[in-house]
Amino acid sequence: MKFMRKSALILAIAPLIFTIAACSGESDQTTSNQGSDRTDTVKSRGQLICGVSGEIPGFSFVGTDGKYSGIDVDVCRAVAAAMFDDPNAVEFRNLNAKERFTAVQTGEVDILSRNTTWTLSRDTSVGLEFAPVVFYDGQGIMVRKNSGIKSLADLKDKAICVQTGTTTEQNLADQMRKRGINYKPVVFEDVNITFATYAEGRCDGVTADRSALVSRRTTLPKAEDNMILDEAISSEPLAPAVAKGNTTWNNVVTWVVYSLVKAEELGINSQNVDQLANSNDPEIKRFLGKEGNLGEGLGLTNDFAAKVIKHVGNYAEVYDRNLGSKTKFNLVRGQNQLWSKGGLLYSPPFR
Numbered sequence: 001m002k003f004m005r006k007s008a009l010i011l012a013i014a015p016l017i018f019t020i021a022a023c024s025g026e027s028d029q030t031t032s033n034q035g036s037d038r039t040d041t042v043k044s045r046g047q048l049i050c051g052v053s054g055e056i057p058g059f060s061f062v063g064t065d066g067k068y069s070g071i072d073v074d075v076c077r078a079v080a081a082a083m084f085d086d087p088n089a090v091e092f093r094n095l096n097a098k099e100r101f102t103a104v105q106t107g108e109v110d111i112l113s114r115n116t117t118w119t120l121s122r123d124t125s126v127g128l129e130f131a132p133v134v135f136y137d138g139q140g141i142m143v144r145k146n147s148g149i150k151s152l153a154d155l156k157d158k159a160i161c162v163q164t165g166t167t168t169e170q171n172l173a174d175q176m177r178k179r180g181i182n183y184k185p186v187v188f189e190d191v192n193i194t195f196a197t198y199a200e201g202r203c204d205g206v207t208a209d210r211s212a213l214v215s216r217r218t219t220l221p222k223a224e225d226n227m228i229l230d231e232a233i234s235s236e237p238l239a240p241a242v243a244k245g246n247t248t249w250n251n252v253v254t255w256v257v258y259s260l261v262k263a264e265e266l267g268i269n270s271q272n273v274d275q276l277a278n279s280n281d282p283e284i285k286r287f288l289g290k291e292g293n294l295g296e297g298l299g300l301t302n303d304f305a306a307k308v309i310k311h312v313g314n315y316a317e318v319y320d321r322n323l324g325s326k327t328k329f330n331l332v333r334g335q336n337q338l339w340s341k342g343g344l345l346y347s348p349p350f351r
């Protein structure tokens with residue numbers, strides 16, 4: 001057994017897998033894994049349908065000109081670039097926290113790229129399949145500077161605005177229970193009402209992912225009068241997701257995300273990508289599709305990563321454009337730095 005080849009092992013257990021799948025009524029999922037999956041649907045449509053929030057500047061936001069921008073938006077543009085050599089071959093659909101999972105399950109969207117935390121239950125019972133994390137986040141609480149509130153303990157018996165259908169709502173309840181702090185949750189389905197209620201002074205604090213607080217603070221009437229408490233409430237790894245049972249499609253999204261990270265690691269960016277196509281470095285040659293056939297396994301051209309970087313840039317370019325020091329958010333990379341620079345971003349090998 002120890003020396004059995006993988007293919008022989010698969011042949012040996014295949015009948016067993018078939019029997020189990022048939023008995024548990026999951027044969028549909030098995031079929032879709034073997035046959036066509038979402039990749040074919042998207043290809044034949046010639047356009048990607050991408051679920052975003054549209055309400056979180058820096059992540060996904062619709063400008064007054066109707067144009068979408070943000071890191072979550074760029075992930076979708078990167079997938080479109082890899083598939084169609086066109087970052088604009090995307091239709092965006094705005095989804096609030098409550099709507100987002102149904103939209104993936106029913107196939108209304110091909111991909112959910114919307115500040116969504118990767119959790120065990122979303123990976124299992126909600127029927128999602130996550131691609132790699134695009135932003136490592138954590139939950140925070142924002143209060144008015146003149147409120148005297150400095151910690152979670154100071155929120156005893158206070159009203160906290162929070163959006164329903166989020167890990168935010170659950171984490172707040174966990175943390176307050178753990179610390180024995182009584183509080184008044186003021187829950188809304190709509191993000192704009194959540195923050196407007198806080199802005200009107202009807203909540204003492206508002207809680208969300210820290211990045212979302214930084215983002216939404218810029219939309220408050222007097223942004224500088226508000227501060228985010230230092231206390232870290234949770235880990236929120238934000239990742240794109242697709243519907244379960246679409247192995248190839250998940251691989252496409254997964255390796256497009258990794259291509260952003262790997263390009264940064266290899267020093268490839270939107271400015272030098274064409275020039276580096278002539279590089280002698282075998283790793284760069286393979287990554288850009290000048291050698292090997294890495295795209296084939298994804299049903300894409302071998303230069304899919306070159307298309308991504310040319311049109312959208314590497315992870316650093318995406319981050320800087322949407323959240324970096326030249327933006328009003330000025331968010332330091334922190335955990336969202338490459339592993340080689342002390343962060344958590346790490347791509348498996350392109351080989």
Ligand SMILES: N[C@@H](CCC(=O)N[C@@H](CS)C(=O)NCC(=O)O)C(=O)O
Nearest residue numbers: 053096097116117166167191208212
């Ligand atoms: N990352 C958390 C929270 C995500 C979330 O939906 N946050 C709210 C509060 S800022 C939001 O983005 N709302 C925007 C919307 O509903 O369009 C989760 O996955 O549950």
